[in-house]
Amino acid sequence: MTLQYSQILVAIDGSEESEMAFKKSIAIALQNNAALNLVNIVDTRSYSAVETYDRENAELANKFAVDLLNEYKVEAEAAGISKVSVMVEYGSPKTMISRDIAKKLQIDLIICGATGLNTVERFFIGSVSESIVRTAKCDVLVIRTPEV
Template identity: 70%
Template structure:
């Protein structure tokens, strides 16, 4: 039995693990002729206290997300993925990715890095990828390793 994914959601945050997840999701999207949804959730909890003093933080975070996703879109299209969507939202990645965004893009596969940028939160309340695995209604691929040059990802 071969699984065929049509709507892949990949969560990226600028970390190296998220980049590995992105690269593996590109290979999966190409093999399945799938839509690749690049998602960045701006975690409002992480800058809410600071933003009271500096209102430009949200704007800078949004510009970073736009640039990150735009660069990834170009890379995915150059690799042969025909349909790439960009999603930037504000909120908690732990709840928005598996519930709201996956439903919005009709994801049948979520790809994420095993760890992201926020080590303190991971230590205190568990990782975002762990929460996605527990609460997603579709398949989840948690990427722990970098794809080696010339190596094809194994997920179909």
């Protein structure tokens, strides 16, 4: 059986696991001559817990996401991937990745790390990767190990 992917979405949050997912996505994109879509979701749910919306924190989160994705874009292009896009969105990563963005970009493979930065949320309500696996309409590859 041969699997062919043309649009790959990689969920990036700055964690070690998402970096492993990114590294493996490069090899998969090269094998498939696929477009690589790097996405970071700034989780706005955390702002609802704060009484006064701190604009400076939101701007820092956005800058971190943009800088991180642009670094990864340069690395992917240097590896030989010609179609690399970056996207910073705001909302819940659990719904945006597998439902909104995957549909909008006609994604046929989502790659994510097994765990991310938010271990407290994972303990109480489940991980983002678990939600992606349950709700995605396309293939999902959850990365647990470093590149080999």
